[in-house]
Amino acid sequence: xxxxxxDAAILLCPGGPKVKTFIGRTDTTVSARPGxxxxxxxxxxxxxxxxxxxxxxxAELAALLGAHSTSTQAFVDPAQANKSQDST
Amino acid sequence: xxxxxxxLPGLLAVTKTTAAPGGPEPxxxxxxxxxxxxxWTSVKAxxxxxxxxxxxxxxxxxxxxxxxxxxxxxxxxxxGFSGGCDGSLVLGVTPDVELNRAENRGLATVAxxxxxxxxRFSVSVADMTxxxxxxxxxxxxPSGTSC
Numbered sequence: 535x536x537x538x539x540x541d542a543a544i545l546l547c548p549g550g551p552k553v554k555t556f557i558g559r560t561d562t563t564v565s566a567r568p569g570x571x572x573x574x575x576x577x578x579x580x581x582x583x584x585x586x587x588x589x590x591x592x593a594e595l596a597a598l599l600g601a602h603s604t605s606t607q608a609f610v611d612p613a614q615a616n617k618s619q620d621s622t
Numbered sequence: 623x624x625x626x627x628x629x630l631p632g633l634l635a636v637t638k639t640t641a642a643p644g645g646p647e648p649x650x651x652x653x654x655x656x657x658x659x660x661x662w663t664s665v666k667a668x669x670x671x672x673x674x675x676x677x678x679x680x681x682x683x684x685x686x687x688x689x690x691x692x693x694x695x696x697x698x699x700x701x702g703f704s705g706g707c708d709g710s711l712v713l714g715v716t717p718d719v720e721l722n723r724a725e726n727r728g729l730a731t732v733a734x735x736x737x738x739x740x741x742r743f744s745v746s747v748a749d750m751t752x753x754x755x756x757x758x759x760x761x762x763x764p765s766g767t768s769c
Binding site: 553563567 | 700746747
């Protein structure tokens with residue numbers, strides 16, 4: 535059962551969108567199938583195929599990747615921790 | 623024809639609840655008119671405190687955005703109504719500990735927080751993960767609006 539909650543939002547990361555959230559999920563202790571998340575070094579073709587299986591169009595995938603140009607990483611290459619993921 | 627019109631929705635409802643033998647019950651009914659459970663107002667107030675420093679979200683808030691994707695993003699269309707946002711990022715121990723996978727490095731702190739908060743507010747870890755991840759990028763001032 536899903537019910538609709540959160541219209542309202544908190545001032546957290548300023549500039550972010552207001553997202554409607556649905557509530558009613560049940561938990562499991564069974565881990566997700568391996569390989570469901572993208573590898574950070576995946577090829578464009580692999581990423582396109584992986585996200586197509588999740589229902590993402592290529593344009594949506596491009597938007598998702600583009601959003602990472604404003605992010606930093608800390609764990610893939612600890613020597614470069616907190617540097618921007620976009621080197622341009 | 624009138625009978626058909628009355629019966630059909632009932633039959634569909636039965637079909638839905640029995641459609642996945644052995645699997646989780648389909649949870650497909652989105653009640654757009656349902657009122658948000660009051661507990662989420664309290665959750666939101668806590669997240670507001672924990673995720674904000676001054677006017678900026680902090681590392682815990684950023685990790686919460688990462689956590690929602692790492693719990694939910696493992697889903698694909700072949701899994702139907704299972705998998706995805708099911709709390710397994712935090713709770714999954716079979717056959718391996720999901721949180722210990724390489725791709726989940728750095729999420730231990732937020733995972734511990736989500737598990738703790740879900741327990742304190744008596745909501746599922748899956749819901750807490752999604753709520754926290756959705757609230758993090760939100761941009762409105764605390765409005766006091768219900769949910």
